[in-house]
Amino acid sequence: MISSLQLHLSKIFLKIFLRNRQAILFSLFFPLIFIGAFSFSGSEPQPFLIGVEDKSNSPFSSEFIENLEKEDLFTLINGDFENLKLSLEEGEIDGFIVIPENFEEIENLDALKFYVDASQARQASIIKQAIDRSLVSIERNIRNMSPLFSVELEDVKSRNQRYIDFLLPGLLAFMIMNLSIAGSGFNIVEYRRRGILKRLFVTPIKPRDFMIGIVLARMAIVLVQLSVVLSIALLLLDINIIGSYISFYCAVILGTLIFLCIGFALGSLAKTQEGIRPVVGLVTFPQVILSGVFFPISSMPELVQPIIYSLPLSSVVSSLREIANDGASLFSFSASTIGLVIWVMIAFFISIRFFVWKEVAR
Amino acid sequence: MNILEVRGLEKSYPDPESDKNLKAVDGISFILEEVQIYGILGPNGAGKTTTLEMIEGLTDIDKGYAAVNGINVADNPYAVKEIIGVQLQSNEYFDSLSLKELLVLFGKLYQNNVDPKDLLNKVDLLEKINSKPEELSGGQKQRFSIACALVNEPKVLFLDEPTTGLDPQAKHNLWELIKELNLSGMTIILTTHNMEEAENLCHKVAIMDKGRILIEGNPKDLIHKYDQEHGNLENVFLSLTGKELRD
Known part of the structure; x- marks a missing residue:
């Protein structure tokens, strides 16, 4: 004692x-x-800064942009190709999307171009997934389909780490x-x-x-x-x-x-x-x-x-x-x-x- | 009975400059009768402090025997520590504690509940009861460290160069204190290289050099025997230890 x-x-x-x-x-x-x-x-991850050049200026392209803006992952910035390219090279943005002029012409649509810094491969794949999601939902709208599958995220540990x-x-x-x-x-x-x-x-x-x-x-x-x-x-x-x-x-x-x-x-x-x-x-x-x-x-x-x-x-x-x-x-x-x-x-x-x-x- | 007995004490330290051991204390013997003041005189490096530290249990004894009040130091250091009071050459204390708090602490180390006022009164420091040791003058510090050594009402008080570095007033003041303590029945052993101090205070002195006691006796007898011409202990000391400088 x-x-x-x-x-x-x-x-x-x-x-x-x-x-x-x-x-x-x-x-x-x-x-x-x-x-x-x-x-x-603040220890929360910063959203990605993504540039957009909308060459088509159509209802489709605005819907697409609207969909992207709903994602927490992104903050969108408008600009033209040259400026966005410069910003990407200087590391001010994480990537940028160019929406082709013929975005409305579903039949012979050019590919949507997404420019990234190749050294940021991890971010690029996350961003690409979000873009795909957004495109799929637009497509469903056009074809008047409701999603066949849906996923709801449920945190197993049910807490934020x-x-x-x-x-x-x-x-x-x-x-x-x-x-x-x-x-x-x-x-x-x-x-x-x-x-x-x-x-x-x-x-x-x-x-x-x-x-x-x-x-x-x-x-x-x-x-x-x-x-x-x-x-x-x-x-x-x-x-x-x-x-x-x-x-x-x-x-x-x-x-x-x-x-x-x-x-x-x-x-x-x-x-x-x-x-x-x-x-x-x-x-x-x-x-x-x-x-x-x-x-x-x-x-x-x-x-x-x-x-x-x-x-x-x-x-x-x-x-x-x-x-x-x-x-x-x-x-x-x-x-x-x-x-x-x-x-x-x-x-x-x-x-x-x-x-x-x-x-x-x- | 002899209150303190030392026989053939030896202590060696490894010499940093050579492979050999350096003999700091080389076969010292003396006895101390009760209520005496015993002085160990010697130049720097003579082995005075090492001798005291062996008796206090602070340093291991290589060879020989030391006993306080019949208790063998090597066998039972804690029993010896209980009955001695020690003032070391360095007298620093824990930071930011007052004299009062330090005395209470030292008392507790002996399971004693001391009265700090009484102790400080004895060494004439009562008005400093709430001061810190670092606020004291040199002489006051020495008196305080004696007060700390008194918390267990020791049978033998060890003082290692108590007046070194003090001005003449503080020195005389401390001598008075040591005499008073002795008159109240305390046996005291001290080291010094101050001849005046030895002549003034000690009933018996031993002159020590290079780890050995060269001569021992009553100061007056020593002067009578070795220096009838000038009549002081300093000349006895110098004639015995030589005049070359010591480090």
Whole structure:
């Protein structure tokens, strides 16, 4: 159980943190900038800009254009061939359609020409499908037919998955890692440099008490900071957390424990403030790139995926994402939540192994 | 009973310049009777601080034996820490905590509920109770670090160069404090390279150089024996340790 000394120590560490306004603001700065950027840019995909040159100017061609305008996918711009070609080349529009003069003459109609930038093949096929749809419906009108088949889209997951929904759990995991490693690792190095650990060592304090004091205080700090960022994201970006908040916060607590312990080990390994920065960078930077904070791990080369999945940040990111995006429970013991628990044990072990009071305090 | 006993203490460090080990402390023995002030004198690098740190349990003892109040330091460092008070050369504390908060914290480390006012009154810092250590002057800082060392009402107080860097007023003020503590029944062991301090305060001094005790005794006896001409401890010190510069 937690002793009164450990509680007193954690209160002291909290006090120290709360009196350092600069550190508080700074730790919220990065995630809030991210969220701010997303809330202003809007994360919905932009509609395609399509140019149209209507050479026929007939009821048919206006009906065709009207049909196209109904598509959410497009925004239409009128213009003539030369101008539209120039805009396409400069990347201002995504493609343009030329409606031939004889659009009405169904019998010997020239092909409708759709000009695209060949490097944008994916968009081109989407646009072409929409044009086809529009043409089919015009044809039906002309021939007085009603559609034989109809398709209604029904989202199986019945929810919108935007990039920000995917990104947020990654960002929070990233935040947990940074705050935790800084909270234990950087503080230890600083306290040692100033001889504070040495002063503590000559009292009967046990290293366990010191570590638990820091862990409790930092845990509270991380939880509050994370909640601030999360609630701002919920309010501004209309994020959906599908799973239970209990699962979500349990995963957060386990993740914080992992990185606090890793921080203790790193802080014990690096002897100086100059020394700890590269060491921490070496541990955190590859994980930020690899562990699926910004894009899914499944987009990585298949050969290295198993290694990436076994990184500590990956287990935190995947667990949070499963809970937030897929509504999983932490207690369903998926691969990532088991990974999370295994990492807590590994991190605990290495922190005990490296955080030797006598060595660290000197 | 001797409150402090040290026999044949040795400590080596790897020498960065050669492959060999450097002997920082090379076979030191002394005993300290209760309610004495004992001074370890020596030039920089003589091994004074290492000696204290071994007795405090901060540094492992390579060879030899150290006991405080009959408790072997190597066997039971925590029991020793309970009954000693330590003032280190560097005296920095956690940021943004007041003297009061720091004293309460130090008390808790010994499971003691201390009265910060009483402690600060002892070291004449009562009016600074809500100040931060970084707002104190050099002499006040030293007095505060002594207050921190008193939270567990120690049997032996360790002071490592307590007056280094202080102006004469602050120095004399601190000497008075050390004398008062001694008069109230505390055994004190201190290191210094200030001869005046040793002459003024200590019942017994050991002059140390290159990891060894060269001579030990009552300051007056030492002066009588080694420097009848000038009559001060500084000449005893210089004649024993030589006049070349130390780093």
